[in-house]
Amino acid sequence: xxxxxxxxxxxRGLSGLIVGKTIRAxxxxxxxxxxxxxxxxxxxxxxxxxxxxxxxxxxxxxxLSTDYTLMVHLKMTGQLVFVANGxxxxxxxxxxxxxxxxxxxxxRVTINFTDGSTLYFNDQRKFGWVRLLPTLEVPEIxxxxxxxxxxxxxxxxxxxxxxxxxxxxxxxxxxxxxxQSVVAGVGNIYADESLWGAKIHPTRLVGSVTKDEFxxxxxxLRDVMxxxxxxxxxxxxxxxxxxxxxxxxxxxxxxxRREGQECPRCHSVIEKxxxxxxxxxxxxxxxxx
DNA sequence: CACTTGACCTGTCCGC
DNA sequence: TGCGGACAGGTCAAGT
Numbered sequence: 001x002x003x004x005x006x007x008x009x010x011x012r013g014l015s016g017l018i019v020g021k022t023i024r025a026x027x028x029x030x031x032x033x034x035x036x037x038x039x040x041x042x043x044x045x046x047x048x049x050x051x052x053x054x055x056x057x058x059x060x061x062x063x064l065s066t067d068y069t070l071m072v073h074l075k076m077t078g079q080l081v082f083v084a085n086g087x088x089x090x091x092x093x094x095x096x097x098x099x100x101x102x103x104x105x106x107x108r109v110t111i112n113f114t115d116g117s118t119l120y121f122n123d124q125r126k127f128g129w130v131r132l133l134p135t136l137e138v139p140e141i142x143x144x145x146x147x148x149x150x151x152x153x154x155x156x157x158x159x160x161x162x163x164x165x166x167x168x169x170x171x172x173x174x175x176x177x178x179x180q181s182v183v184a185g186v187g188n189i190y191a192d193e194s195l196w197g198a199k200i201h202p203t204r205l206v207g208s209v210t211k212d213e214f215x216x217x218x219x220x221l222r223d224v225m226x227x228x229x230x231x232x233x234x235x236x237x238x239x240x241x242x243x244x245x246x247x248x249x250x251x252x253x254x255x256x257r258r259e260g261q262e263c264p265r266c267h268s269v270i271e272k273x274x275x276x277x278x279x280x281x282x283x284x285x286x287x288x289x
Numbered sequence: 290c291a292c293t294t295g296a297c298c299t300g301t302c303c304g305c
Numbered sequence: 306t307g308c309g310g311a312c313a314g315g316t317c318a319a320g321t
Contacts, residue, residue: 002315003314003315007313019314032297032298058315058316073315073316074314074315075314075315075316076298076313076314076315076316077298077299077314106299123298124298124299124300125297125298125299125300125313126297126298126299127297127316128315129316142317143316147293167291169291169292169293170292170294171291171292171293172293175292175293178315180316182314187314187315188313188314188315189314190314206304233314234314237312254313257314277293277294277295277316278292279312279313279316286315291321292319293318293319293320293321294307294318294319295315295317295318295319295320296307296316296317296318296319297315297316297317297318300308300312301310301311301312301313302310302311303310303311303312303321304308304309304310304312305307305308305309305313
């Protein structure tokens with residue numbers, strides 16, 4: 001599920017649930033999901049209090065009182081699910097009783113708190129990861145050094161946005177948009193949604209996109225992401241999202257996963273194709289190649 | 290360097 | 306109903 005709005009939704013929900021709690025135990029059944037669990041958990045996690053949760057790009061940064069940080073990347077199918085007194089929370093409010101008990105077959109990491117509550121990292125495809133490292137070293141890892149600016153930052157301008165793309169003039173605008181070193185947090189949903197909003201075809205070469213088009217793409221991206229955060233993100237039908245709302249952005253999506261339906265702007269039939277190796281949704285009339 | 294492709298995994302859906 | 310292949314909201318490591 002996770003692009004910037006979904007990770008931000010998880011961050012907000014989780015902040016109200018686990019900040020202030022003390023870790024009693026932590027374990028994984030899959031070393032690739034938590035590579036340094038064996039070496040560092042006992043010393044730097046057990047007994048630590050959770051002091052804050054931040055987000056950078058699509059990564060969650062769970063800060064501990066030991067000056068270590070638990071980094072979490074959900075990749076394609078990762079979820080953080082909190083359970084207290086037998087009640088399961090997506091990352092916000094109590095879910096209904098349809099949800100199966102945890103842990104289940106996709107549970108990769110379990111974190112137990114001293115008050116008896118538990119945080120599960122579930123990840124069907126095992127692409128996601130949890131990593132524990134000194135807070136001071138977080139900015140030094142490759143991902144953090146390479147990742148581009150936060151698109152919703154108050155001081156991030158349309159001019160800066162456009163300038164980030166110049167390095168990638170010869171590739172498609174969609175490939176560049178998905179490149180985390182250009183701008184942080186954009187994934188397949190919000191790339192398609194904002195390219196449609198700006199009436200730019202995803203296969204257009206970056207070099208052909210005008211200054212005015214970049215300005216429009218910048219404001220569409222910010223609008224779409226802000227709306228998605230307000231709606232609790234996008235979720236497929238089995239994901240439990242924050243606020244007990246299940247993430248309703250997909251109800252507002254204009255093109256994503258709407259192939260065969262009408263373009264809300266011109267009523268042409270939305271098409272699905274493949275661009276930059278990803279399923280891509282466009283209006284054939286609003287977005288010309 | 291910039292760019293593209295395949296790999297990493299599991300599960301589901303679709304066509305034969 | 307069974308089976309093969311394509312595909313899924315993301316990065317990486319390789320290759321050109």
